[in-house]
Amino acid sequence: MASDGRVERITSTIRVIPDFPKPGILFQDITTLLLDPQAFRDTTDLFVERYKDKGITVVAGVEARGFIFGPPIALAIGAKFVPIRKPKKLPGEVISEEYSLEYGTDKIEMHVGAVQPNDRALIVDDLIATGGTLCAAAKLIGELMCIKFLEIMEYIIFCVRILLIIACSIFLAS
Ligand SMILES: O=P(O)(O)OC[C@H]1O[C@H](OP(=O)(O)OP(=O)(O)O)[C@H](O)[C@@H]1O
Numbered sequence: 001m002a003s004d005g006r007v008e009r010i011t012s013t014i015r016v017i018p019d020f021p022k023p024g025i026l027f028q029d030i031t032t033l034l035l036d037p038q039a040f041r042d043t044t045d046l047f048v049e050r051y052k053d054k055g056i057t058v059v060a061g062v063e064a065r066g067f068i069f070g071p072p073i074a075l076a077i078g079a080k081f082v083p084i085r086k087p088k089k090l091p092g093e094v095i096s097e098e099y100s101l102e103y104g105t106d107k108i109e110m111h112v113g114a115v116q117p118n119d120r121a122l123i124v125d126d127l128i129a130t131g132g133t134l135c136a137a138a139k140l141i142g143e144l145m146c147i148k149f150l151e152i153m154e155y156i157i158f159c160v161r162i163l164l165i166i167a168c169s170i171f172l173a174s
Pocket residue numbers: 062063064065066100101102106125126127128129130131132133134
């Protein structure tokens with residue numbers, strides 16, 4: 001995948017705020033990236049170029065910032081979009097997963113039936129810190145897809161100051 005200097009340009013649009021929301025945290029603020037339409041487009045384009053021919057049928061976005069980057073990627077590759085939400089936001093039957101954050105703990109939920117065993121899923125979020133959120137999202141999707149052994153075949157991280165958008169393709173294993 002050619003980034004053509006786009007990753008560097010995207011990097012320059014992200015504001016880094018020390019000690020937010022707690023001392024010691026170097027906060028990666030992607031709201032400044034969103035103020036730059038070219039950087040926003042380049043960010044989603046990089047993922048579309050990477051995943052458009054990979055048979056992805058579902059893009060799962062993690063609340064809240066995965067809701068910003070996930071839908072344009074889903075539309076462009078022709079996949080359904082599934083929100084992975086914070087607790088008590090989804091009205092239907094859900095499955096839940098607890099996880100640890102860089103600052104605190106949380107839980108995420110997903111509608112049962114939103115992802116089917118024959119789906120091929122791409123998880124989208126804006127950032128990985130401890131990896132707890134990504135792991136929890138992967139577990140949820142793995143459960144819905146009836147994957148006993150979850151194998152993350154591809155795991156690309158665009159290094160944008162710390163780590164910007166994360167994405168992983170989850171494939172049925174064995
Ligand atoms: O790798 P981790 O340690 O799990 O951290 C990464 C997660 O933390 C942030 O979300 P946050 O929970 O702050 O929620 P928000 O997007 O609703 O602000 C970020 O958008 C990722 O989802």
